Amino acid sequence: MPITRRQFLKVFAGTGVAVTVSGSLLPEIVSALEKAAAGNPPVLWIQGAGCTGCSVSLLNTTHPTIAEVLLNIISLKFHQTVMASAGQTAYDYLWETADKNYGKYFLVTEGAIETANEGRCCLSGERSGKEVPFTDLTMYLGKGAAAVLALGQCGFGGIPGAEPNPTGVKSVRDFFKSRAVKTPVINIPGCPPHPDWIVGTIAHALLFGIPELDDDGRPKMFYGTLVHDNCPYRSYYDEKKFAKSFGEVGCRLELGCKGPESYADCWKRGWNNNVNWCVHNSLCLGCTQPGWPDNFSPFYVKTTG
Amino acid sequence: MTKLTISPVTRIEGHLKIEVDMEGGKVVDAKSSGTMYRGIENILRGRDPRDASQITQRICGVCPTAHGTASVRCLENAFKVKPPTNGRIIRNLIFGSDYLMSHILHFYHLVALDYVKGPDTQPFIPRYEGDYRLDPKTNQVAVGQYLQALDIKQKCHQMVALFGGKAPITYGMVAGGATEIPSLDKIVSLKWRLKEIQEFIDGTYLPTVYLVAGAYKDLFGVGVGCKNFVSFGAFPLDDDEKTFLIKPGSYTQGKDLPLDQTQIREYVKYSNYDDSTTGLHPSKGKTVWVPEKKGAYSYVKAPRYRELPHEGGPLARMWVTNPVLSKNANKFLGVDSSKEIRFRDLGDKAFSILGRIAARAEECKLVADAMDKWIDQLKPGAPSWTKVEIPKEAEGFGLTEAPRGALGHWISIKDQKIDNYQVVAATIWNASPRDDKGKRGPIEEALVGTPVPDIKNPFNIVRVVRSFDP
Numbered sequence: 001m002p003i004t005r006r007q008f009l010k011v012f013a014g015t016g017v018a019v020t021v022s023g024s025l026l027p028e029i030v031s032a033l034e035k036a037a038a039g040n041p042p043v044l045w046i047q048g049a050g051c052t053g054c055s056v057s058l059l060n061t062t063h064p065t066i067a068e069v070l071l072n073i074i075s076l077k078f079h080q081t082v083m084a085s086a087g088q089t090a091y092d093y094l095w096e097t098a099d100k101n102y103g104k105y106f107l108v109t110e111g112a113i114e115t116a117n118e119g120r121c122c123l124s125g126e127r128s129g130k131e132v133p134f135t136d137l138t139m140y141l142g143k144g145a146a147a148v149l150a151l152g153q154c155g156f157g158g159i160p161g162a163e164p165n166p167t168g169v170k171s172v173r174d175f176f177k178s179r180a181v182k183t184p185v186i187n188i189p190g191c192p193p194h195p196d197w198i199v200g201t202i203a204h205a206l207l208f209g210i211p212e213l214d215d216d217g218r219p220k221m222f223y224g225t226l227v228h229d230n231c232p233y234r235s236y237y238d239e240k241k242f243a244k245s246f247g248e249v250g251c252r253l254e255l256g257c258k259g260p261e262s263y264a265d266c267w268k269r270g271w272n273n274n275v276n277w278c279v280h281n282s283l284c285l286g287c288t289q290p291g292w293p294d295n296f297s298p299f300y301v302k303t304t305g
Numbered sequence: 306m307t308k309l310t311i312s313p314v315t316r317i318e319g320h321l322k323i324e325v326d327m328e329g330g331k332v333v334d335a336k337s338s339g340t341m342y343r344g345i346e347n348i349l350r351g352r353d354p355r356d357a358s359q360i361t362q363r364i365c366g367v368c369p370t371a372h373g374t375a376s377v378r379c380l381e382n383a384f385k386v387k388p389p390t391n392g393r394i395i396r397n398l399i400f401g402s403d404y405l406m407s408h409i410l411h412f413y414h415l416v417a418l419d420y421v422k423g424p425d426t427q428p429f430i431p432r433y434e435g436d437y438r439l440d441p442k443t444n445q446v447a448v449g450q451y452l453q454a455l456d457i458k459q460k461c462h463q464m465v466a467l468f469g470g471k472a473p474i475t476y477g478m479v480a481g482g483a484t485e486i487p488s489l490d491k492i493v494s495l496k497w498r499l500k501e502i503q504e505f506i507d508g509t510y511l512p513t514v515y516l517v518a519g520a521y522k523d524l525f526g527v528g529v530g531c532k533n534f535v536s537f538g539a540f541p542l543d544d545d546e547k548t549f550l551i552k553p554g555s556y557t558q559g560k561d562l563p564l565d566q567t568q569i570r571e572y573v574k575y576s577n578y579d580d581s582t583t584g585l586h587p588s589k590g591k592t593v594w595v596p597e598k599k600g601a602y603s604y605v606k607a608p609r610y611r612e613l614p615h616e617g618g619p620l621a622r623m624w625v626t627n628p629v630l631s632k633n634a635n636k637f638l639g640v641d642s643s644k645e646i647r648f649r650d651l652g653d654k655a656f657s658i659l660g661r662i663a664a665r666a667e668e669c670k671l672v673a674d675a676m677d678k679w680i681d682q683l684k685p686g687a688p689s690w691t692k693v694e695i696p697k698e699a700e701g702f703g704l705t706e707a708p709r710g711a712l713g714h715w716i717s718i719k720d721q722k723i724d725n726y727q728v729v730a731a732t733i734w735n736a737s738p739r740d741d742k743g744k745r746g747p748i749e750e751a752l753v754g755t756p757v758p759d760i761k762n763p764f765n766i767v768r769v770v771r772s773f774d775p
Contacts, residue, residue: 049343052318053366056473059410060459067452076428080315084418084432086767087311093431114343117596121604122320123340126312131340159348159363166344166594191363192473246479246690247486271471272463275494281470281477282484285359293360298353300479 040206042097042105044141045079048134049122049160049167050111053192054152055081061195062273069199074206077105091125098141106205107145107183110152112160113138113175116168135175142181147210148172149201150217153191156290163294171290173217184210187217191287196269197222216290218263227259227284230267252279256300258286306333309760312340314767316415317775318367321736323748325766327757332766335745335752337736339605342577346592349726354380354695354718355480357726361714364730366473367410370403370465371707371731372714373478374539379714380480383701384693390544391689392482394679397540398495399469399477400705401676405502406461406472407708407774408619408669409510412662413454416771419764420517421447433762438520450513457505464498467491482690489685496680503673506666507631514666515637518659528658528769530751531614533557534621535734537564537713539706540675550675551668551706552626557611561625566704566713569729572607572740575600583741587715588700590727603738607746608729616747617710617734618773619664620655623648630667658765661772695721707731709774735773748773 045055059066070076078094085093098105111134114121119133126132142148150172154160161169170178173185186205188197201219204211211219228234236242236251243250253260262284270277278284286296293299312322320341326334345364349357358376362369374396381387388396422437422444423429439447462472468485469475477484485491518525538553553564571590573583578601579593595601607614615621627648635642638650648667654660695718702715710731717725737746745753748770755765 047320049341051363051366051369053363053369053473056366059455060462060472062459066455066459070428071426079428080313081318082414083315083428084423084430086315086433087313089431089433090315091313112343120596121342121594123322124313124320126310126322129310131312159345159360160343162348162360163351164347166347167342192366245692246482246484247688272466273459275463276466276468276470278470278476281468282479283476285476293356297356299359300355301353 040075041146042077042101043074043108043202044077044094044098044105045108045110046124046134046137046141047080048109048111048124048138048154049114049169050152050154052081052110054110054198055079057192058195058198060272061199064199074202088126091127095127098144102144104146105144106147106149106202107141108149108151109138109155109172112154112158112169113172114160114167115170115175116166121167138175139179139181142176142183145183147205148176148183148185150185150187151198152193153189153287153292155187156189156292158191159293185217186210186213186219189218189288190264191292194266194269194271218288222265223263223288225263225265225267227262227264227267227279231259231279232267233279246282252283254302255283256298256302257283258296258303259284261296261303262286262289264288307760309757309763309766311763311766314770314775316418316771318365319732319775321770321775323752323766323770325752327760330756330758332752332755332757335749336602337738337746337748338603339733339736342594342604344592344594346726346728349723352723354383354716354721354723357714357716357723358479361728362474364728365707368403368407368707368709368731369474370400370469370478371705371712372728373475374400374705375703375712375714377478377480378703378705379701379716380693380703381701382703383699383716383718384480384696386481386691386693387544388482389688389691391487391684391687392691393541393544394683395468395483395485395487395689396478397679398676399465399475399483401540401672401679402461402464403472404672404708405506405669406458406465408665409454409461410458411665411708411774412510412514413451414458415774416662416768417447417451419768419771420521421451423448423451433764435759435762436764439517443516447513447517450509453509457502460498461502464495464502467495467498479690481693484690486687486689487683487685492680492683492685496677499673499676499680503677506670506673511631511633511666511670514663515633518637518663521659524658524768525654525660526657527755527765528661528751528772529656529754530616531747532656533610533613533615534624535564535610535615535617535711536622536625537704537706537711540672550672551622553704554625555610555615556621556624557613557615562611566702568611569713570609570612571729572609574741575738576603576606577601578606587713587727587729588702588717590715590725592727605733605737607737607740608734609740614737614740614744614747614750615734617731618661619668620661621710622706623664623668624655628667628671631670634663634667658768658772665774697721710734732773732775736775748775
């Protein structure tokens with residue numbers, strides 16, 4: 001049975017009930033994904049100046065499980081943290097796969113792009129005995145990709161790009177613009193992003209093409225709602241009942257919550273198979289927003305204005 | 306002499322290059338190079354001190370709670386506050402859950418493929434070919450466990466999130482304690498979740514480690530290293546922090562010594578940092594990056610303890626703590642199960658690739674079993690957090706043990722802002738380059754003497770490196 005785009009979006013956008021969206025992936029969609037996977041374009045996943053947190057977050061996908069994602073849904077040809085091979089075998093394979101699939105593969109970038117000192121702050125590997133800066137690798141692979149998924153807050157610059165930006169970090173979009181690379185970029189921010197946002201965006205790209213994006217390049221289906229407007233603690237805010245210490249009942253605004261400035265659907269999706277989420281635990285720090293952390297710091301002080 | 310470069314080293318966190326010189330099929334010299342610099346210590350300057358516990362978690366997405374723990378301890382040391390009992394226990398439980406996650410991830414997803422042949426599909430191919438020694442049936446069981454462990458690892462993260470908010474990167478630990486007051490339903494939920502993980506550790510992880518080890522017995526003699534160990538101690542067992550589950554201390558040139566953090570220095574002669582900053586204690590440390598520097602080959606500094614390279618991580622901690630081992634160890638060593646075997650009873654076998662892997666698995670059980678008792682000590686409804694005030698000027702430090710080694714944070718505060726913040730991260734103990742005296746770092750030292758029978762498939766080199774869980 002073919003899946004219509006409308007049916008698919010209904011599943012992915014959720015219906016406001018407290019289930020994880022990935023938890024409601026229909027079996028038909030899973031089988032469609034698996035079919036797509038048989039002849040799937042390869043996914044090349046490269047890591048710059050980051051912490052591997054986005055990859056660790058992806059490993060927490062529940063429905064589909066990570067085993068299903070890795071073995072049946074995507075054709076992951078390169079990923080430094082999980083792949084079997086190492087060194088020359090691994091690195092040559094990355095470049096060869098890119099050349100063989102020019103214009104067809106998806107490129108996933110994790111971690112920031114450091115442009116200072118000709119990119120030598122982050123060296124990605126050695127090719128023919130020469131060290132390759134992550135900037136050069138990203139530009140080469142970026143040019144030949146069908147689309148680029150810029151994972152994590154680092155795609156905007158993130159913590160490595162925070163003041164005083166010691167390594168000349170540029171957002172993925174700005175970096176490509178400065179090097180005249182025209183490949184479309186999808187931002188999947190969050191520090192780290194929720195696994196559903198990663199898997200959901202990849203699935204959408206494979207089945208239907210690039211999802212609808214907001215002005216910051218984020219898929220609207222995941223980043224289209226304001227945390228504060230939908231927060232289960234919103235009624236406390238309306239009653240002006242504010243928690244003054246951690247563990248106290250009330251809206252977390254005075255503890256420093258950045259929910260009023262943050263667009264993401266954590267409020268309905270929850271984290272780690274929905275056992276908890278940031279605001280229930282403490283507060284939202286705004287990690288899906290461009291300009292984070294500088295524009296959201298100090299974290300534990302009420303935002304004014 | 307033959308040279309071999311492995312860049313990138315995969316199945317680790319971060320960016321690492323290994324270069325070795327070989328003669329007669331054995332490694333005679335090695336260099337370990339960190340190839341990524343972010344300058345997070347400099348990014349922290351001028352910020353609200355409390356932001357450090359969030360920003361430093363992003364140093365490592367595999368062990369963020371270790372940085373979170375070191376950072377909140379550092380801030381509390383500077384603010385002169387201690388968390389309430391519930392806060393201490395909740396932080397131990399969040400951090401402990403992440404320990405279990407990290408150790409299980411390491412064995413099954415980062416190192417297993419050096420011993421177990423994966424199916425002929427991505428991401429298991431391409432791979433090194435040759436030295437896979439498990440019989441087909443055992444190999445198949447191990448592949449099945451690779452998949453099962455993905456699920457278990459995920460459940461450990463669900464335990465982290467229960468009081469931590471989410472994982473990886475948690476919000477539940479802050480200066481002053483923990484953010485959530487424990488409710489009975491969460492306590493019970495954590496208890497039952499832990500039971501499933503304990504069953505996996507006891508029934509699957511530990512037996513499999515010794516089973517795999519049995520097929521690679523020669524690797525108990527490969528990857529010896531510097532034989533100096535340091536542990537900063539982790540998991541405080543009382544509110545005054547008199548006792549820790551993982552003991553602080555060092556084993557230095559064959560002697561057991563108490564921990565003295567003033568004996569740490571960071572050297573940079575072979576690192577891409579300004580020479581004027583070499584030999585500083587981290588409380589006075591500076592991070593001045595120099596992109597081009599003659600003789601430098603790593604973006605990692607060389608921390609030394611009592612002027613010597615020291616290995617950190619499970620082997621170091623188990624050697625210093627010397628706990629009783631699981632009965633799997635009795636079986637493996639052919640010792641009657643009624644007898645208690647302690648870690649040091651492994652003798653020289655401990656100083657090896659497989660010694661590190663066994664130490665990690667045994668530690669995983671030690672932590673899980675302790676957590677089970679800590680859960681019972683939580684007081685439902687009692688506070689977990691105490692208010693903190695940022696002093697105008699102060700200094701502080703916070704020590705803990707990341708899953709992969711000793712971790713310390715140092716802060717100085719001026720005008721209620723961070724004036725200086727220095728991190729001696731776990732892996733830089735192990736992956737460090739030579740120090741100013743030319744002494745190799747622990748991974749470099751462990752590589753020397755490693756047999757490499759097939760240079761196209763240098764299994765043993767990556768086995769040595771990955772045994773440190775860099």
